[in-house]
Amino acid sequence: MRRRVVPPSSADTPPVSNTRLAMIVLITGESMLFAGLIGMYLVFRLAARTWPPPDQPRLPLGLTTLNSAVLLVSAFPLAGALGAIRRGEAGRVARRVELTALLGTVFLAVQGAEWARLVRHGLTLGSGTYGGSFYVLIGCHALHVLAAVAWLAVVAVLARRRGFTRARHAALEMCTLYWYFVCGLWVVLFPLVYLF
Amino acid sequence: MVRTKRTAFMLALVTGWPAAQAVAQSCAMCGSSFGPDDPVQRAFSWSILFLMAAPYTLFGAVAGWLFYVHRRAAGHRRAAVVELAWSRREAPAGETGGQLT
Numbered sequence: 319m320r321r322r323v324v325p326p327s328s329a330d331t332p333p334v335s336n337t338r339l340a341m342i343v344l345i346t347g348e349s350m351l352f353a354g355l356i357g358m359y360l361v362f363r364l365a366a367r368t369w370p371p372p373d374q375p376r377l378p379l380g381l382t383t384l385n386s387a388v389l390l391v392s393a394f395p396l397a398g399a400l401g402a403i404r405r406g407e408a409g410r411v412a413r414r415v416e417l418t419a420l421l422g423t424v425f426l427a428v429q430g431a432e433w434a435r436l437v438r439h440g441l442t443l444g445s446g447t448y449g450g451s452f453y454v455l456i457g458c459h460a461l462h463v464l465a466a467v468a469w470l471a472v473v474a475v476l477a478r479r480r481g482f483t484r485a486r487h488a489a490l491e492m493c494t495l496y497w498y499f500v501c502g503l504w505v506v507l508f509p510l511v512y513l514f
Numbered sequence: 515m516v517r518t519k520r521t522a523f524m525l526a527l528v529t530g531w532p533a534a535q536a537v538a539q540s541c542a543m544c545g546s547s548f549g550p551d552d553p554v555q556r557a558f559s560w561s562i563l564f565l566m567a568a569p570y571t572l573f574g575a576v577a578g579w580l581f582y583v584h585r586r587a588a589g590h591r592r593a594a595v596v597e598l599a600w601s602r603r604e605a606p607a608g609e610t611g612g613q614l615t
Contacts, residue, residue: 333587334580346572353568357561364557 337488338495345499348462352503355455356510362447363514374448375439377512378432385428386508389463392421393501396470400494406484412477415490418497419470422463429460452511459500459507466500469493 334342363369370376399414433453441449473493476482482490548555 333583342576346576349572350569353565353572357565357568360561360564361557364560365554367553 335488337492341492341495345495348499349503352458352507355458356506359451359455359510362451366447370448371446374445375436375441377452378435379512381428381432382508382512385425385432386504388421388428389425389504390501392418392425393497395421396494396497400487400490403482403484403487403490408481408483411482411490412474415470415474415477415493419467419474422467422470422497426460426463426467429456455507456511459503462500462503466493466497469496 395414396418399411399418402408402414403411441452443450443453470493473489476489
């Protein structure tokens with residue numbers, strides 16, 4: 319008797335896909351890394367009698383607030399792209415992903431310019447706990463944004479070449495999750511470092 | 515039985531009460547290095563509290579979300595017709611799978 323294998327029905331598929339589970343594990347691990355860094359920053363910040371130290375430059379609050387808005391706004395085109403794919407509308411997905419990557423690049427460029435100015439004013443990695451904790455914490459976040467922008471670029475290329483469909487868009491969904499993580503992290507880090 | 519339980523409770527209370535106070539004291543290094551309202555001591559306290567809460571919050575949130583998603587999916591599955599795996603695998607060609615009657 320010839321036998322055949324029938325693909326599993328939708329009732330057999332797990333409620334959380336393996337890729338999403340892997341992404342959650344990655345984001346949880348990354349969150350613990352940043353929890354450790356925030357713990358380090360809290361020790362230095364709360365132990366200091368004056369913060370920032372009197373001989374150190376102040377952080378540029380206005381420019382960074384605008385830059386934060388750029389990063390947070392960048393999540394909207396990506397959310398739109400994911401929503402469109404889920405509704406089965408594949409058009410303009412690549413353009414939305416490219417827009418998010420562009421806004422992320424703007425965020426990184428402004429951060430880099432801000433850092434160059436701070437270094438010129440004497441705030442370096444070796445200038446005490448203030449400079450050290452600032453560059454390690456914010457620099458670690460900037461590295462994550464850089465990695466996320468590179469990932470967005472890859473997703474944009476994939477969207478242009480072969481396109482995503484309603485059934486196959488895991489790369490876009492995982493990239494979106496990671497971008498949400500990077501934006502959410504900045505919502506915690508910005509008030510902690512610049513306002514607290 | 516009730517008397518034994520009461521004796522055990524009283525024994526635990528008598529031995530545990532002074533021990534709890536001893537445990538609550540800081541170690542010799544922290545106790546002697548910092549004053550009663552030292553900012554370094556306060557900084558370490560808040561940092562330790564944050565680092566203790568972070569993993570429980572994170573893993574609790576993830577575990578809660580996974581539990582919620584699986585529970586919701588199980589509810590959906592209960593409403594669907596359940597096919598046994600062997601009935602699909604061993605079904606002859608041309609049949610999509612048997613169902614229990």
